[in-house]
Amino acid sequence: MTATLPLSAAQTSIWFGQQLDPANPVYNTADYVLVEGPVEPERMERAVRAAVAEAESLHARFALEGDEPRQRHEPRDWPFPVLDLSAEPDPPAAAEAWMRADVRTPVDLAEGPLFAQALLKLADDRWIWHQRVHHIAVDGYAFSLLARRVADLYTDGGGTAFGPFAKVLATEASYVDSGKPAVDGGFWRDYLADLPEPPGLVDRLAGIGDHTVRATAQVPAEALRALATQENVGWPDVVTAAVAGYLHRATGADEVVLGLPVMGRLGTPLLRVPSIVMNIVPLRIPVSSGDTLPALAREVAAQVKRTRPHQRYRHEQIRRDLSLVGGNRKLFGPVVNVMPFDNDLRFDGHRGRMRNLAAGPVEDLAVGVRDFSDGSGLSVELDGNPALYDERTLVRHRDRLLRLLDEGVRVSDRPIGRIPLADRVVPRREPLPPAPDVVDLIRRRAAERPDAIAVEQGDARLTYAELVAEADRLAGRLRERGAGPDVLVSLQSRRRPETIAALLGVLFAGAAYVPLDPDAPEERTRAVLEAANPPIRITDVISGRTQPVAGQARPGNLAYVVHTSGSTGRPNGVLVTREALAGFVRAAGERYGITAEDRVLQFAALHFDASVEEVFVTLCAGAALVLRSDEMTASIGGFLRACDESRVTFLDLPTAFWHEVAHAVDGGEELPRSVRAVVIGGEAALATRVAQWRATGVSLINTYGPTEATVVATAADLCA
Template sequence: MHDTQQLPLTGAQAGIWFAQQLDPDNPIYNTGEYVEINGAIDVNIFKTALERVLTEAASLHARFEEGADGPKQIINPPFEAAIDVIDVSSEADPKQAALRLMQTDLAEPVDMAAGPLFRDILIQAGPERFFWYQRIHHIAIDGYGFSLLARRTAQMYTAIREGRPDNGRSFGSLEDLVKEDQEYRASDQFLKDREFWMEKFADEPDVVSLAERAPRTSTRFRRSTAYLSETALQHVKAIPNWHEAVTAAAAVYVHRMTNAGDIVLGLPMMGRIGSISLNIPSMVMNLLPLRLSLRPDMNFHEAVSQVAKEIRNIRRHQKYRHEDMRRDLKLLGDNRRLFGPQVNVMPFDYALDFAGARGTVHNLSAGPVDDLSINVYDRADGSGMRVDFDANPEVYSAEDIENHQKRFLLLLESAVKDQTQKIGTLNLLLESERLRVLDSWNDTRKAEKQKSLPELFYEQAVKTPDRPAIITENEELSYAELNKRANQLAGMLKEKGLGPEQFAALLLPRSQELAVSMLAVLKTGAAYLPLDPDFPSERITYMLKDAQPACLITTMELSGRMPEDSDAKRIILDDPDTVKTVAAQNADCPAQAECSPLHPAYIIYTSGSTGKPKG
């Protein structure tokens, strides 16, 4: 292909194009990897091999413009790529210097209309140590596309270095890929796939996240990297469908952390099996919602079986784009998501050999992370199983993501060791959290002075004097006002001899006066006996004779309810003489008697349904 060519966008490309238009300067769609090459390589031969491979990859030479019928991609004739060679071997820490260089480049936005969509740098960190860095906009490539470029480059380099013909297979046609995508979108299968997904999500399930706030697209992501222990790796690999087991562990983790039974994870699907895209570096990958139903009484094996069954089910409909699902389900706009955390267990490995020099691949960025992405790499370089937690820094702190990762690995290790365990019993607590729950939170011993109810109330009144303490239909009383009125009434009650080990009966309706009187009695050190004015007269009479209160506090209207033969002193709150006496008392003094915690505070009578009421 030597002439400029115009092609429509595939469904995968269209989703990214429209998303990028919402924020053109956001570099989050820059995807990047680097290959760490250990061994002596010929820089000039490497550049020659890479230039040839980049020429073969048509998607890298595209520009994207908006035409009258929508966006289109313009495939330019292959050009000689500018492959930078940078030497950082003199730096104090060459690898860190190389990583800083890569991260700086990844943060640069790409103009899709102008291009180029990619950049390659060969970074020399020593005589026999190199980092080959590739940054490509996600609209042109996915993770599998990176592997095609890397393998082809290693193959081409080895052939040139060894002086033999390149017998490798060139990449397929991007035009054929676009045609295949258009044929699918015009097919009956497209309609069947749409029907499948609409039926599956007709009930509009809630999307569950580990974040406390609704995630939004950010301009970067936060990564935490860890490795599965050797013992755990052996247990994982002993499971025939270990990919599903890791995915099930992620679902169980979300279930346990949120207590939600309906879990929807994001599951990347390569989408290339049985397609011509199997040999075309391009953007094909789809994100599908994996919906699961989990219960604490299920064992882990049942969860894995459900994951395996559901993946087989949705794989038959994997070509239907998740962007189309969101549109069909009207999940448009900020925070209208189709799934929560994503789980990506990499199904392919890089076995890179540059004429005897070993190449190990490291991912830097796989595109946007709206919420959380759990990426699991099973590399053949002897480093074991790597688990990356990529998170949106807008909603997850560094501590959040590290703790989530540690808990997930604990749960995974426990689950794969014995799949018969109930998922509700799998270990989640970190050692620091276990000590906090079992020791710190249970260490309730305190050396403090015991305080009475009046003392505690008085402290609160000093802290918040103007806040409402009592609210009734007609008015409200502040803490300061309630304290003042209770002090004045308590002063009068003490003058009448009321104190500890005595009772004061309160025959009052539910009102401010009742609350003032209860607090005033407590301030004298005495206990109160509430009497409901709606009680039958016989019950009131019985309670007064049984309790033998020192006084009865009531109103003029209710005083007639008192038995004539009662010895209790009557204090009529609304009697003019009582009002005058109370008003003359010191309102500022707490008026609190010295009393012991063993002194009674109140006396309450039972209903008497099984005999006489008991106080």
């Protein structure tokens, strides 16, 4: 058995952070390389495996020895999947969906592996190499090292091998033995002696969620570089100055404190060692509305120069020195991470463009800027804590920040206080392509993961393969009875796995379903049947063997008809087309971030359109639909325990029921740790309950929409 090693300072911080929530995937980081040319999969696999074998930190396993975490480097077998997505309707979108689902994979630090590698084919001349690594093993610079090493090995098998991880520990020990930490600690205590409360765009703290919200943009760099040269500063200083100026404009603070990630490798033997070495130090920047962007950039450069000799002193230790650990004071506000690494790669002469997919946890807001030497400019990424920001808010901050940067560079003598930051006039967006039919999406998920759980209720389960097979069987029987486009099929069944299969069978047959309330008075059911007059009732269909027949419905044909009581008390049918259902599923899936790793509770009765949101958004994403039982809602405590036992990650609840959940959680009931988001709707949310809920750190999305608008028309995160 290999000997154990201590953790580096950076690793220790992440190890303890992960212990707070061992199954949280937020520490996963991921980059991918888009290769614009043919790729030989076997050759790529050899290159990736060779580079990974050299990177010792990727093979770490962590365990406690006494009270101290230790690591052991133990290479083990690991898979290298090659996925052909070229037949997908939108291969890049399919690839991104697959990679984002992979990023949400929890990592066991004790067992590993800490990483995943994959090759995705978009076309014969377009491939994606994807790598996901836990942050305890790498930082951004290490990702760049790995990518360049793989490119070299793939191209000619040459290049310099990585250095051993032992150099990281030796370098840290050398720093400690030098006596320099005492000097650096004294510097930071003086530098931060009268530290104000670091201003932020959101005036509160929040726990770290299991993902981040991101808004990106590509911006030209020629004018920015020219201004930096003119002012004798680095272009990263100009970008950092723009963030400082924007924070001043947003908060009115006359001093901002930014977090500045630093490599920690210069002047050390670690330039060829892939590991996590990066540190984050506070940067104090005085700013006023009369400052120009060049003046601010010069101030940033001066502050960076002042702090540079002391940047190896860990930010965790600075927090301890200033007694900020466990308190309500921040050490810095938004983080500005400028990565000037060369991300333009060559794979046997073919260009590879490196892009980031996930950068790890964010306490508040992180602004990442990447330089592309291929002339495409700078990539700007705003990552926000989902407990503090929603996507719409983040996009608004991105656009205003880039407006300040653009105007400040273009009219460099204009004070930042006089730069108008009204939202840009956004060019008219090209219409989205038609959303895929839900039947096509569900079949696709079954082909991708046939053995994954699709529907679950207690011990009863249907895999995606079983669900589709049962729906196909029923579709054949329905077609024999005349089912097809715009033919209505009534469905009066309770919440059971076979009911979901029956519902899909109607759509698979190309028909539309009419859900009936099994507990409704006979008069109500009779009125609905008279209004809809469905020629087929699911209970009349006799089971038997048939050949599966694909539905021939078009986008404009009906998908379902739900009935409301209306102002007259008589049932009013709302006709929803397959096109409307497909568009809603795409929009809701993106808004809620549902992935194949989610487990969504099916709460609503099937004759309410809220069930459409639960059933189709879940199954079209390849997630697991967990059907509630009647017993689950007998008490709030029992409901929460049942959700915990079922590992539910996403709840869609009536607002009135959520009010009771929020009250119970505030009173001491435990919210399942697996739950990442809750959607509510149906009535106004009480402000007191929302305030109580914010302490949970779980996203709360309030929705509204009349049935006629296909389930939901608006959504807002009340905790953002």
